[in-house]
Amino acid sequence: MSEISREDIAAMIKEGSLRDFLRLQMTGGKLPRQAERPAPPPNPPGHVVGAWPVGSQRPAPIAPQPPGAWTAALERYRDWLATAYRPEKPEPGQHCPCGCTPTTAKETQ
Known part of the structure; x- marks a missing residue:
């Protein structure tokens, strides 16, 4: 079954897979290869998510200025x-x- 009928196209439109089918046809039947992501580096020891890094602190407030x-x-x-x-x-x-x-x-x- 290499021919596609109007009913097949209508069914793909209804399912939302027509775009994927056409892309597969353009690539000659080969699925695109997904690049493997490298593993993220491990967090340093004692790391707390959302906290200031160890040894750092928030900036100091602006020093008060004299009047005028x-x-x-x-x-x-x-x-x-x-x-x-x-x-x-x-x-x-x-x-x-x-x-x-x-x-x-x-x-x-």
Whole structure:
């Protein structure tokens, strides 16, 4: 029985196996070979699932800042933005907050 009838196709559609059948026909009747997964490495001794690794701890919380520290940092940042720091057009003697003197792309080429 090498011929497939309409009833066979209708039955495969109803079962949901038509796609698998057609793939099997395209590969010449050979089933695809499943690659064997390597075994996962064993857990170290004393391992607890979901716990912090041995010898580690959660990060420390951010140290409390004096009143106004965040406001001062924001003001410094806004001042830096207001200087119109533009690396493509640096003014003579213009420095970025890290202290370097920016150069243009043409000067570096």
